[in-house]
Amino acid sequence: MSTSTPTTPTKKRSRWDAEDDDDEPPVQASSKRRAKSKQAKSETPPVQTPASTSTPPPVRPEPIRPTHSVYVPPRTLHPALTPSRSVYCYERLNAIEEGSYGVVFRARDKQTGEIVALKKLKLDEEKHGFPITALREINALMTCKHENVVNIREVVVGDTLTQVFIVMDFIEHDLKTLLTVMPSPFLQSEIKTLMLQLLSAVAHCHERWILHRDLKTSNLLMNNRGTIKVADFGLARRYGDPIGVGGLTQLVVTLWYRAPEILLGAITYSTAVDMWSVGCIFAELILKEPLFQAKGEIELLSMIFKLLGPPTAASWPNFQTLPLAKTITLPPQQPPQLRQKFPYLTSAGLDLLSRLLTYDPENRISATEALQHPYFNESPYPKHPDLFGSFPSAAAGEKRRKPFDSPSAPVRAADHKLLTDFDDV
Amino acid sequence: MSITIYPLASLSQIEKTPSREDGIPPELEEDLRAYGCKLIHEAGILLKQKQVAVATAQILFHRFWYVTSMKQFGIGDIGMGALYLASKLEECPIRMRELINVYDLLLQRASHTTGSTSSAQQYSDFKYVPMSYFGSTFYDLKDALVVAEMQILKRLGFNVHVVLPYGTLVNYLRVLGLTSREDVCTRAWGYLNDALQTPVYALYPVPTIVSAAIMLTTRHLGISLPSSPENRWWELFDAEWEDVWSVCGYIMRLYRERDAEDQKRLWGTAETLNARGRTAADI
Numbered sequence: 001m002s003t004s005t006p007t008t009p010t011k012k013r014s015r016w017d018a019e020d021d022d023d024e025p026p027v028q029a030s031s032k033r034r035a036k037s038k039q040a041k042s043e044t045p046p047v048q049t050p051a052s053t054s055t056p057p058p059v060r061p062e063p064i065r066p067t068h069s070v071y072v073p074p075r076t077l078h079p080a081l082t083p084s085r086s087v088y089c090y091e092r093l094n095a096i097e098e099g100s101y102g103v104v105f106r107a108r109d110k111q112t113g114e115i116v117a118l119k120k121l122k123l124d125e126e127k128h129g130f131p132i133t134a135l136r137e138i139n140a141l142m143t144c145k146h147e148n149v150v151n152i153r154e155v156v157v158g159d160t161l162t163q164v165f166i167v168m169d170f171i172e173h174d175l176k177t178l179l180t181v182m183p184s185p186f187l188q189s190e191i192k193t194l195m196l197q198l199l200s201a202v203a204h205c206h207e208r209w210i211l212h213r214d215l216k217t218s219n220l221l222m223n224n225r226g227t228i229k230v231a232d233f234g235l236a237r238r239y240g241d242p243i244g245v246g247g248l249t250q251l252v253v254t255l256w257y258r259a260p261e262i263l264l265g266a267i268t269y270s271t272a273v274d275m276w277s278v279g280c281i282f283a284e285l286i287l288k289e290p291l292f293q294a295k296g297e298i299e300l301l302s303m304i305f306k307l308l309g310p311p312t313a314a315s316w317p318n319f320q321t322l323p324l325a326k327t328i329t330l331p332p333q334q335p336p337q338l339r340q341k342f343p344y345l346t347s348a349g350l351d352l353l354s355r356l357l358t359y360d361p362e363n364r365i366s367a368t369e370a371l372q373h374p375y376f377n378e379s380p381y382p383k384h385p386d387l388f389g390s391f392p393s394a395a396a397g398e399k400r401r402k403p404f405d406s407p408s409a410p411v412r413a414a415d416h417k418l419l420t421d422f423d424d425v
Numbered sequence: 426m427s428i429t430i431y432p433l434a435s436l437s438q439i440e441k442t443p444s445r446e447d448g449i450p451p452e453l454e455e456d457l458r459a460y461g462c463k464l465i466h467e468a469g470i471l472l473k474q475k476q477v478a479v480a481t482a483q484i485l486f487h488r489f490w491y492v493t494s495m496k497q498f499g500i501g502d503i504g505m506g507a508l509y510l511a512s513k514l515e516e517c518p519i520r521m522r523e524l525i526n527v528y529d530l531l532l533q534r535a536s537h538t539t540g541s542t543s544s545a546q547q548y549s550d551f552k553y554v555p556m557s558y559f560g561s562t563f564y565d566l567k568d569a570l571v572v573a574e575m576q577i578l579k580r581l582g583f584n585v586h587v588v589l590p591y592g593t594l595v596n597y598l599r600v601l602g603l604t605s606r607e608d609v610c611t612r613a614w615g616y617l618n619d620a621l622q623t624p625v626y627a628l629y630p631v632p633t634i635v636s637a638a639i640m641l642t643t644r645h646l647g648i649s650l651p652s653s654p655e656n657r658w659w660e661l662f663d664a665e666w667e668d669v670w671s672v673c674g675y676i677m678r679l680y681r682e683r684d685a686e687d688q689k690r691l692w693g694t695a696e697t698l699n700a701r702g703r704t705a706a707d708i
Binding site (some may be wrong): 069072080129132154155238 | 430431432433434435438488491492509510513514516518521570571572574575578579580581582583584585586627629630632662663
């Protein structure tokens, strides 16, 4: 910006000052037309300004206003074009796990000393250049930055073109391992907090047109401060209208968490597949073990039919139009077993679960709707993340002392947490 | 709606591009950028690729030359790599073989056009000689394509997020009450597409570029919009006058008259550069 601007900034300012004399504070929308002041660009980013507009201007003659629409960040907020750094900026510590398409290492940033997770992508034997799945994963992570999505820091490269690593924040636990090692299941208040976090992450991804397609407890990481992070976007992809060349593949989502429409061969599934997985995770948090532990797709379908009762024309109108619907024979009608399976869940909780595990994808609850569900507003209320206990991290190589070794008073969840707290020291 | 922040070239990257540091004259760089984008565009049409993928490829292509010198890679290879990558990003992947064939055809035709004297001859007697199915040309080009794609990713730090301007144009035209004028919509849309041949998408945020397209359109068609100091229409879209004006300059420069001599010199250089780029990439 230069002084050659046709308008004099002062003129504009004075008009706005006049507005300020009114009792009513200016609404944010009216400030879309921005003040052309020289400092505008160096001023605080617009996101922070709504708070400051409400505070009375003590020293400054004019209150700080957003100079830009929140949808148009100033030029300075756009990152520069920055090439990938070398993987040698990190010091390798230990391997965490080996997935189907890459190894995850724990590593230390040599400059800052921070501990991170490095995921090495398997790139050899690629016939089609850089794999589209890896591209989707990187893009999804970059697009879906959120408190409850694992943070991608950067992508670094090794010596040759076949070595690419995704650098992410290191998170101590995954929910799957945690559920198997913790002696008693999560409390209802804890489950509510975890579900709220999961749902807000999923809502965030769906808002950005990203399907995760592999939600399961082993892909939910949890730190020692009661926060879960959705991770592993290896199967994620953008969806939209139209879907794109070739439709969507049915080879997604780990079997136990796979929605019935995918099992029946739908090629135009959408966000509802993630919501089914969320339902399975919700059930798993309560049961402390996976809900549908099926060995194959047919067994899974029959388990679903058994728990929820077979689909009817009313519960799933489009059932017969699915490619594989003709190939299976529905068992005779029987009432759902959901209540028997979850005898201690409140009726609001059961309602949320049955809305997540709804046959018809059109009627299945969305993440945004689920966040508003009454289940989260009834006692016991969601527990504050800071009140969660901490556990020794298997990924960081920390060993748990046998928790029941020491003679102790009757074991309660709280005591267990106290005990394990010492393990960290 | 979500706010997604895409990368733009920094001030120092704009002031001295790697090519200029390497002794390539700025005008030549500008022309090579435009030519590379035309190739991407033509290839996109021949491959029946979606415009979103073509536009994404062109934007990635421009970003690339803010971190790499044109002496290091050829615009043909990088254009090809950008289109291949963008097709994956936009979920409409293309086959390597088809992309390579199309680029081979385009480059053969370009060298034919450069070599011929009269413009009538340029288009009449061009005959495409297909490469042999298992010949080394194909494998050389394939290697170059894989390297180009990887280099684009690596040098852009894998941040290949691109925001296209079309949705914004529709919104802005609605706000300005211009959607009923078909000539306005078509022309502004055309300016946005032509701007893809210029580096503006790597330099300015989308609202500024869209405002420039509207500015050129309304000025050309003699439509007046509020421009008095207290309510200037582009301020509604968070655009700066100087930036809008600069984008207009970039776009209008595409249409300037060129004498034949000038054109030929540039194309000749483009060819040599392209050939040199290929060998550099092979090593």
